[in-house]
Amino acid sequence: MTTELWLDQLQENGYRLTAARRTVVNLVAGASRALTPLEVFEKARKKNPALGLVSVYRTLEKLEELNLIQRVHQPGGCQAFIAASRGHEHLLLCKNCGEVAFFEGDDLDGLIQSISKKTGYKVSEHWLQLFGLCANCQ
Amino acid sequence: MTTELWLDQLQENGYRLTAARRTVVNLVAGASRALTPLEVFEKARKKNPALGLVSVYRTLEKLEELNLIQRVHQPGGCQAFIAASRGHEHLLLCKNCGEVAFFEGDDLDGLIQSISKKTGYKVSEHWLQLFGLCANCQ
């Protein structure tokens, strides 16, 4: 279970396990679309009404630092987070419902080499994201 | 000259040509790296000390609306703007100095088809961005 893994990770890195962290981790680990801090707060508060927005920010910060979640960039904003991809994976986002799928297997080596030659840049990273409609929203 | 083109575009779309707009357009049209509103403000103010930050925001808003500039997403933030690419081009950013190069010629059709089949998504857009070091910064 992702939730347990994340909690273990937090603990192994010297962070204490608290009710606030459990609530946030539980919610974000199970989400299939990217959530903003405020969305996490509002949803998590239903399970744990004492939860404060500040703790949501602080927990997300730690999860990001441990590479357990990643920020999702979208035309409408870049504050939302989703479980991080394992290894070299990219995101595919549904423009309607926000559902996120991961994919791998992009082979951009040829492209990157030709760009490097043309521009003189030494390329070290690439960032690829696809947008579309998920099976449900078509 | 890009500056003249942008000013023409503003005028053709019913916007007046003012000192504030000329200053901002002149600066952004000539920039080789993405600039935040505050950076534009600070640089432009040297040429036009009367310029207000609000006018920078408003001018950038109009330039974006006319597709003359585009927002650049980076790990450090997504508020910076650069001249928009013509046609289907992507960005290559220097991680050291921020210098931006455009490139085209990505052929992701094969990849996108196989992803579509695997995930059931109907893919309609893609974002590709490369990061590295420009010739000067290597």
Place this chain on the structure above:
DNA sequence: TACTTATTGAAAATGATTTTCAATTTCAAA
């Protein structure tokens, strides 16, 4: 040149995020 209206910069308002702080909770050590 006159005049309507868009545009301006400054100040106030907003909204998201961060910091501060006293009270509480965690967890390791006794």
Place this chain on the structure above:
DNA sequence: TTTGAAATTGAAAATCATTTTCAATAAGTA
């Protein structure tokens, strides 16, 4: 267990970027 130091909490205040408001000014048409 119990204890106690240190981390964590939520609320309130502070901060920072962006947007709105507004009276004064400037653009461009008549």
